[in-house]
Amino acid sequence: MTATLDIRPCVDADRDAVVALWSACGLVVPWNDPAADFVLALSKDNSAVLAGVLDGRVVASVMVGQDGHRGWIYYLAVDPTHQGRGFGRRMVAEAESWLAAAGMPKVQLLVRNTNERVLAFYERLGYAKPPTMLMQKWLTNPSP
Ligand SMILES: CC(C)(COP(=O)(O)OP(=O)(O)OC[C@H]1O[C@@H](n2cnc3c(N)ncnc32)[C@H](O)[C@@H]1OP(=O)(O)O)[C@@H](O)C(=O)NCCC(=O)NCCS
Structure with a gap:
């Protein structure tokens, strides 16, 4: 029952609704500013x-x-009251189409180690753990 979900690129006016959705889905952490992440994503080609x-x-x-x-996927979220209806699968498919159209041969994403239960969802959609390890370093002071 996914036919009525309309998927479109966000505009600036969507910011508060999208940030509220991310919060409701447990995706907001103290060291990221979700509103700034949203604005930055819309500001780049x-x-x-x-x-x-x-x-x-x-x-x-x-x-x-x-x-x-x-290609990278971030902030995948389905409102908790609408989960289990195929919307997550559709959002990932749209993300993959966007990235394929941009010429990307591969898509990847990060899963927080506090969110391991989502791994089964991604595996269902054909994702697998790569034989690599991620290293990182902050170039700015994480806030707060
Ligand atoms: C992860 C999330 C986006 C999934 O969205 P959803 O709309 O509930 O998922 P769907 O209904 O599209 O499920 C797609 C498939 O994955 C399966 N699936 C969904 N959640 C699953 C889980 N936790 N374990 C195993 N399979 C799962 C479904 O059974 C379905 O299988 P099918 O299409 O082959 O029948 C949603 O649970 C969510 O927003 N979670 C909180 C935020 C989050 O963790 N985001 C990811 C950050 S990395």
């Missing part, structure tokens, strides 16, 4: 936020970005 809209309300989102080599 190589990234976007897609919204899943149902009856005029944003109930799903996914952020996409590409670095010239790989």
Whole structure:
């Protein structure tokens, strides 16, 4: 029952609804500013936020970005009251289409180690753990 979910690129006016959705889905952490992440994604040609809209309300989102080599998915979220209806699968498919259209041969994403239960969802959609390890370093002071 996913036919009525309309998926479209976000505009500036979607910011508060999308940030509220991310909060409701447990995706907001103290060291990231979700509103700034949203604004930054809309300000660049190589990234976007897609919204899943149902009856005029944003109930799903996914952020996409590409670095010239790989595509990335961030902030995949389905409103808890609408989970289990295929909307997550559809949002990922739209994200993959966006990245494929941008010429990206591969898509990847990070899963927090506090959110391991989502791994089964991604595996269902054909994702697998790569034989690599991530290293990182802050170039700015994480806030707060
Ligand atoms: C992860 C999330 C986006 C899934 O959205 P959803 O709309 O509930 O997922 P769907 O209904 O599209 O499920 C797609 C498939 O995955 C399966 N699936 C969904 N959640 C699953 C889980 N926790 N374990 C195993 N399978 C799962 C479904 O059974 C379905 O299988 P099918 O299409 O083959 O029948 C949603 O649970 C969510 O927003 N979670 C909180 C935010 C989050 O963790 N985001 C990811 C950050 S990395």
